[in-house]
Amino acid sequence: MKSSMLYTCLIVMFFVSATTFGEILDDGTGTSASKSVSASKGKPPQMEYEQWWWNEYTTEAGTFQWHIEADAEAHASATEGNGWVLAVGDASAFSGCRYDVVDVGARAVVDSTDEDDDDPPKEENDGTGWFDAYQGVYGECDAFAYAEIEEGSTSSASSNSNSLCYPAMSE
DSSP: OHHHHHHHHHHHHHHHHHHHSOOEEEEESOSEEEEEEEEOTTOOOEEEEEEEEEEEEESSOEEEEEEEEEEEEEEEEEEOSSSOEEEEEEEEEEEEETTEEEEEEEEEEESSSEEEEEOOOOEEEEEEEEEOTTOEEEEEEEEEEEEEEOTTOOOEEEEEEEEEEEEEEEO
């Protein structure tokens, strides 16, 4: 009798722990994006774009820890010889869950002899909360860079952008 009670308790404990802690799955292409371009005499306009996303979710309902983070920075510079110049760096990152959202954007633009930087502070948050089955955290980030000079110019232009989204769950 005592042994059957013990086995029953062990089996019940197994099922309770199995339903309490679900497996955490991840999906997506990546958590950071980075692009850089330049334009100079005899080189055509350059444009680059990249976007990535990331998702983590649980297969079972339960209480999980979550962390979300977003960071972005952009830089543009140009030297003007004898013509029109344009350099643009643009980056954004978003990360969120049902409890909070963090969002960062950066933009740098130069249309003459100059240099521009945009590096806002990153945003992050974390906590613990209840997630239903197949719910979780999500993030996406993108980077855009563009550089162009007037045809025949002796100018040069360059830009770069970087972004990071980091959503994570743990038991």
